[in-house]
Amino acid sequence: xxxxxxxxxxxxxxxxxxxxxxxxxxxxxxxxxxxxxxxxxxxxxxxxxxxxxxxxxxxxxxxxxxxxxxxxxxxxxxxxxxxxxxxxxxxxxxxxxxxxxxxxxxxxxxxxxxxxxxxxxxxxxxxxxxxxxxxxxxxxxxxxxxxxxxxxxxxxxxxxxxxxxxxxxxxxxxxxxxxxxxxxxxxxxxxxxxxxxxxxxxxxxxxxxxxxxxxxxxxxxxxxxxxxxxxxxxxxxxxxxxxxxxxxxxxxxxxxxxxxxxxxxxxxxxxxxxxxxxxxxxxxxxxxxxxxxxxxxxxxxxxxxxxxxxxxxxxxxxxxxxxxxxxxxxxxxxxxxxxxxxxxxxxxxxxxxxxxxxxxxxxxxxxxxxxxxxxxxxxxxxxxxxxxxxxx
Amino acid sequence: xxxxxxxxxxxxxxxxxxxxxxxxxxxxxxxxxxxxxxxxxxxxxxxxxxxxxxxxxxxxxxxxxxxxxxxxxxxxxxxxxxxxxxxxxxxxxxxxxxxxxxxxxxxxxxxxxxxxxxxxxxxxxxxxxxxxxxxxxxxxxxxxxxxxxxxxxxxxxxxxxxxxxxxxxxxxxxxxxxxxxxxxxxxxxxxxxxxxxxxxxxxxxxxxxxxxxxxxxxxxxxxxxxxxxxxxxxxxxxxxxxxxxxxxxxxxxxxxxxxxxxxxxxxxxxxxxxxxxxxxxxxxxxxxxxxxxxxxxxxxxxxxxxxxxxxxxxxxxxxxxxxxxxxxxxxxxxxxxxxxxxxxxxxxxxxxxxxxxxxxxxxxxxxxxxxxxxxxxxxxxxxxxxxxxxxx
Numbered sequence: 001x002x003x004x005x006x007x008x009x010x011x012x013x014x015x016x017x018x019x020x021x022x023x024x025x026x027x028x029x030x031x032x033x034x035x036x037x038x039x040x041x042x043x044x045x046x047x048x049x050x051x052x053x054x055x056x057x058x059x060x061x062x063x064x065x066x067x068x069x070x071x072x073x074x075x076x077x078x079x080x081x082x083x084x085x086x087x088x089x090x091x092x093x094x095x096x097x098x099x100x101x102x103x104x105x106x107x108x109x110x111x112x113x114x115x116x117x118x119x120x121x122x123x124x125x126x127x128x129x130x131x132x133x134x135x136x137x138x139x140x141x142x143x144x145x146x147x148x149x150x151x152x153x154x155x156x157x158x159x160x161x162x163x164x165x166x167x168x169x170x171x172x173x174x175x176x177x178x179x180x181x182x183x184x185x186x187x188x189x190x191x192x193x194x195x196x197x198x199x200x201x202x203x204x205x206x207x208x209x210x211x212x213x214x215x216x217x218x219x220x221x222x223x224x225x226x227x228x229x230x231x232x233x234x235x236x237x238x239x240x241x242x243x244x245x246x247x248x249x250x251x252x253x254x255x256x257x258x259x260x261x262x263x264x265x266x267x268x269x270x271x272x273x274x275x276x277x278x279x280x281x282x283x284x285x286x287x288x289x290x291x292x293x294x295x296x297x298x299x300x301x302x303x304x305x306x307x308x309x310x311x312x313x314x315x316x317x318x319x320x321x322x323x324x325x326x327x328x329x330x331x332x333x334x335x336x337x338x339x340x341x342x343x344x345x346x347x348x349x350x351x352x353x354x355x356x357x358x359x360x361x362x363x364x365x366x367x368x369x370x371x372x373x374x375x376x377x378x379x380x381x382x383x384x385x386x387x388x389x390x391x392x
Numbered sequence: 393x394x395x396x397x398x399x400x401x402x403x404x405x406x407x408x409x410x411x412x413x414x415x416x417x418x419x420x421x422x423x424x425x426x427x428x429x430x431x432x433x434x435x436x437x438x439x440x441x442x443x444x445x446x447x448x449x450x451x452x453x454x455x456x457x458x459x460x461x462x463x464x465x466x467x468x469x470x471x472x473x474x475x476x477x478x479x480x481x482x483x484x485x486x487x488x489x490x491x492x493x494x495x496x497x498x499x500x501x502x503x504x505x506x507x508x509x510x511x512x513x514x515x516x517x518x519x520x521x522x523x524x525x526x527x528x529x530x531x532x533x534x535x536x537x538x539x540x541x542x543x544x545x546x547x548x549x550x551x552x553x554x555x556x557x558x559x560x561x562x563x564x565x566x567x568x569x570x571x572x573x574x575x576x577x578x579x580x581x582x583x584x585x586x587x588x589x590x591x592x593x594x595x596x597x598x599x600x601x602x603x604x605x606x607x608x609x610x611x612x613x614x615x616x617x618x619x620x621x622x623x624x625x626x627x628x629x630x631x632x633x634x635x636x637x638x639x640x641x642x643x644x645x646x647x648x649x650x651x652x653x654x655x656x657x658x659x660x661x662x663x664x665x666x667x668x669x670x671x672x673x674x675x676x677x678x679x680x681x682x683x684x685x686x687x688x689x690x691x692x693x694x695x696x697x698x699x700x701x702x703x704x705x706x707x708x709x710x711x712x713x714x715x716x717x718x719x720x721x722x723x724x725x726x727x728x729x730x731x732x733x734x735x736x737x738x739x740x741x742x743x744x745x746x747x748x749x750x751x752x753x754x755x756x757x758x759x760x761x762x763x764x765x766x767x768x769x770x771x772x773x774x775x776x777x778x779x780x781x782x783x784x
Contacts, residue, residue, distance in 0.1 A: 002557070002590070004502050007649045010656070036451040046445050049664070053441045058668070059428040059634045095487055095636065098659040110396050111503035111527060129656040135503060165394070198394070242451045242663045244487065244636075257399045264402070264521040265657075267490040271634045272441070272664055276450070 006112075006135045011125055017337045018346045027377040028346040031367040032320065034239045034290060039369040041239065042286050048279035049272050061271035069093065069274045072281040073232075073247055080206075081230075082220035083249055089225045090255035093274075095266050097204050097233030097246035102130045103265070104200045104229035104248055107258055108166045109136045118159050118167040120151065121354035122323070124174045124202070128354065139164070142356045145325070148314075149178040153187040160191075166198040169218065172205040175353055175362045176323045177316030179209055182216045189221045199228045204246075207237040207287060209318040210295045219249065226251045236320070237287050238280040243273035294320070294366055297374060301365050304378040308385045320366035323350075327359030329388060335361060338388060343380035398504075398527045403517055409729045410738045419769040420738040423759040424712065426631045426682060431761040433631065434678050440671035441664050453663035461485065461666045464673040465624075465639055472598075473622075474612035475641055481617045482647035485666075487658050489596050489625030489638035494522045495657070496592045496621035496640055499650055500558045501528045510551050510559040512543065513746035514715070516566045516594070520746065531556070534748045537717070540706075541570045545579040552583075558590040561610065564597045567745055567754045568715045569708030571601055574608045581613045591620045596638075599629040599679060601710040602687045611641065618643045628712070629679050630672040635665035686712070686758055689766060693757050696770040700777045705755075712758035715742070719751030721780060727753060730780060735772035 021028065031037065057065065073091060077083040085091055094100040105127075109115040112135035119127050121140045131138045141159045143149040156167070169188070172179050180188075192199055201218045209215050219228040229250040235241035248258065280286075298315065302322065305313035310328040324347075326335050332349035339345050350360030363381070365374050386392070413420065423429065449457065462483060469475040469483070477483055486492040497519075501507040504527035511519050513532045523530045533551045535541040548559070561580070564571050572580075584591055593610045601607050611620040621642040627633035640650065672678075690707065694714065697705035702720040716739075718727050724741035731737050742752030755773070757766050778784070 003499050003646055003649060006502075007499070007653060010649070010652045012652045012655070031451075033451040037454070039451075040448050041450050045450075046448075049445045050442060053438050053445075056432050056438075057634065058433050058437075058632055059423075059425040059431075061634060062429070096659050099657060102657050107395050107399070110398075112505060126656050129652075133653060133656060240450055242449065242453060242660075244659065244662050254395055257395060257402070260402045260404045260521075261399060261525060263404070264518050264525060265491060265494050267488050267636065268634075270636050270662055270665065273662060 006133055009132045010129050011132070013125070013352045017340045020340050021346055022344055026344045026346065027373060029364045029367060029374065029377050030346050030348060031364055033241045034236065034294070034320065034366045035369045036367055039239070042280070042283055044283050045240070045276050045280050048275045052272050052275045057271040057275065059271070060268045061274055065271050065274050066093065069278045072278050076281055077249065081217040083217060083225065083230070085249070088252055089249060090252045092248045092255050092258050092262065093269055094246045094248060094262055095269050096244040097202070097231050097235060098126055099266060100231040100233065100246040100248045101126065101200070101202055103258055103261065104231055104250070105130045105166065105168065106134060107229070107254055107261070108198050108200070109134055111135050114163055115165045116161060116163045117165060118156070119354070120169070120173070122176050122350070122357045123354045124170055125352055127168050127170070136165070140355050143173070143176070143178070149173060149176045151180060151184050151188065153184065153191055157191055160195050160197065164195065164197055166200050167192070168200045168202070170202040171218065172209060172318035174205060174319060175321045177319035177321065179213050179215060179317045182214070185216055185218050185221060188218070189224050192227055193223065199224070201228055201230045203230055204233045204236050205319050206232070208291060208294070208320065210298065211317065213317055229254065234277045234280060238277060239290065240277055240280060243270070243276055245269060245273045245277045293371070297365055297371050300371070301374055301378045304375065304382055305363065308382050309391060310389060311385055320364050322363040322365060324361040324363050325359065326361055326385070329385065332358055332361060339381060339384055342387065343384035345377045345380050398525055401524045402521050403524070405517070405744045409732045412732050413738055414736055418736045418738065419765060421756045421759060421766065421769050422738050422740055423756060425633045426628065426686070426712065426758045427761045428759055431631070434672070434675055436675050437632070437668050437672050440667045444664050444667045449663040449667065451663070452660045453666055457663050457666050458485065461670045464670050468673055469641065473609040475609060475617065475622070477641070480644055481641060482644045484640045484647050484650050484654065485661055486638045486640060486654055487661050488636040489594070489623050489627060490518060491658060492623040492625065492638040492640045493518065493592070493594055495650055495653065496623055496642070497522045497558065497560065498526060499621070499646055499653070500590050500592070501526055503527045506555055507557045508553060508555045509557060510548070511746070512561070512565070514568050514742065514749045515746045516562055517744055519560050519562070528557070532747050535565070535568070535570070541565060541568045543572060543576050543580065545576065545583055549583055552587050552589065556587065556589055558592050559584070560592045560594070562594040563610065564601060564710035566597060566711060567713045569711035569713065571605050571607060571709045574606070577608055577610050577613060580610070581616050584619055585615065591616070593620055593622045595622055596625045596628050597711045598624070600683060600686070600712065602690065603709065605709055621646065626669045626672060630669060631682065632669055632672060635662070635668055637661060637665045637669045685763070689757055689763050692763070693766055693770045696767065696774055697755065700774050701783060702781060703777055712756050714755040714757060716753040716755050717751065718753055718777070721777065724750055724753060731773060731776055734779065735776035737769045737772050739773070
């Protein structure tokens with residue numbers, strides 16, 4: 001059958017071991033939804049959707065609904081990101097940050113033309129596929145455990161060629177949770193200027209930063225607003241992943257093109273999603289409460305996992321997941337399969353996240369409303385991985 | 393700024409004349425939403441969304457929610473379309489038929505490789521842009537007024553080259569509302585087999601067919617299920633355009649690839665949209681009521697427009713719009729601008745819909761809940777177009 005050959009190369013993980021999880025006992029530490037599957041949502045957000053349904057807002061969203069959302073986002077960009085919308089820097093609303101990320105990468109590359117895109121690994125699998133789908137080349141720049149998965153800008157430069165069109169920066173990094181200091185981002189900015197390259201920065205985890213760390217929005221650095229497409233989304237910070245809303249900021253010239261393309265790719269956003277997200281941005285006190293719960297949970301759960309002999313669990317500076325080092329025990333897939341059978345716990349194999357990820361596991365700690373469910377899963381992992389090593 | 397040069401060629405209509413519409417008096421016969429902006433939605437559909445919100449279904453949709461929607465769609469495909477899902481023919485749920493259409497075209501072409509896609513004109517503007525965005529070539533096969541905008545398969549064959557990858561068939565056609573008889577579709581099927589070409593068939597208006605006409609789903613013809621990607625959506629028939637749900641059927645080999653691509657492009661569908669559409673498919677009595685209203689409205693409004701000297705308004709066999717022939721009066725853009733100023737009515741210039749469309753207007757009659765608003769707009773158009781010609 002004749003279809004685009006680029007699609008032969010898409011990466012799609014095989015989820016088969018998880019079918020063996022017992023629906024009663026099994027715990028999936030896999031969800032990228034905070035508190036899914038059993039969390040409740042803020043009354044204000046739910047009320048906003050109820051109101052919109054009562055008002056029959058099931059047609060294409062009105063200008064008023066879109067403008068209200070844009071106003072909340074513009075305020076948030078000003079106050080949190082130090083990004084100021086004007087004639088030169090514009091905002092595009094998209095149906096989910098995944099689409100925003102695809103569209104941003106897509107905009108900067110010419111399909112099937114030998115363009116290269118640099119991805120740091122470990123990386124988010126979609127980042128690789130977004131490049132592959134367009135017949136561009138993924139160039140992988142590894143982040144090294146020994147320097148805390150920080151970007152080494154000098155090493156990064158060795159991966160740049162005349163064909164490099166953009167560098168994808170997931171910040172905080174996913175799944176490893178690295179937060180990049182301003183100094184690193186300034187070095188990166190200088191590198192982009194030197195080689196005339198764009199950055200696509202994915203900031204969906206920007207508020208999920210722990211221990212009071214400083215967080216710098218790359219596009220707020222001098223001259224970087226005109227050299228960066230930044231992808232944001234309320235999925236993580238507002239816990240509204242199912243509603244498929246995201247937004248992108250960048251140079252007006254690119255955002256204008258991306259707006260026309262978005263009309264063609266996907267049309268207008270969902271009006272119920274817009275009103276829900278607008279209301280959620282007015283109640284960031286919930287976000288603060290959730291992140292306090294997660295920060296504490298991270299500390300407790302990490303102690304359990306880091307206590308396993310021959311296993312190391314660094315404390316993630318941000319995000320929803322641990323990056324568990326089980327290299328001394330075996331391969332990612334084997335350990336994942338063992339944990340499903342032995343502990344009835346589902347976690348992700350590191351190999352989902354690119355090169356230099358063999359022997360790691362992604363363990364999501366943001367799922368389930370109740371801390372204890374996550375702790376129970378971590379205790380089961382600990383017991384199982386001791387048994388795996390023949391330790392009583 | 394360096395972005396994909398294909399995007400220079402995207403077509404985006406200039407809406408400027410409509411700013412002159414008076415918010416009080418102005419009537420926009422432009423909406424592709426049935427009864428927008430002032431219609432109400434069925435209680436059952438609204439209740440389904442309220443229930444889902446109360447049950448906190450704002451995370452990624454559960455398997456159960458997705459399976460319920462798939463089951464309703466499978467039943468509808470069997471009963472209405474004579475498409476039977478099995479190992480060879482699969483279903484993909486997508487966030488809106490616009491994305492389904494893009495994805496289907498995208499799947500069949502290799503970007504920037506000289507591939508050609510045949511589009512009948514008048515056409516839906518997105519069809520052209522979906523091809524342009526990928527650096528493929530739009531080949532336009534005009535449909536002729538003198539044979540009722542039917543497909544002439546012999547003429548179509550003259551546009552086929554070794555580079556032709558697919559033919560886009562909007563059925564019923566948009567904006568002209570043509571319904572193709574089974575005999576034409578059978579000739580088309582034979583042509584596709586002869587040249588080993590795929591069809592992408594957009595059926596979003598499949599239920600909006602008037603006068604008891606027979607409607608044939610192209611993919612239900614012998615061997616065509618394996619040579620067709622068919623795009624469906626509840627936007628028109630269920631009046632749920634804002635909810636951004638669509639679905640695509642086609643050969644398993646293609647649908648499997650498209651599913652991986654969809655995960656990367658846009659992620660999972662919105663859970664509230666899924667429950668609303670599931671419920672709406674259980675209440676097709678509303679669709680029947682709406683279409684009866686529209687059929688009657690079409691008859692009455694058409695009389696008003698067809699009565700204008702030197703203007704012709706054929707009765708559309710399907711769809712939401714009239715294709716008003718004002719060629720004897722002037723150019724599309726001039727007449728649109730005149731109608732805004734003189735009649736305070738907004739309609740679409742034919743030139744939005746491709747080649748051979750100059751001198752036509754698209755007049756949507758499906759908007760507004762109240763028939764009288766549409767009749768009033770048509771009467772104003774009639775008065776204005778007489779005045780334009782100096783007729784008292």
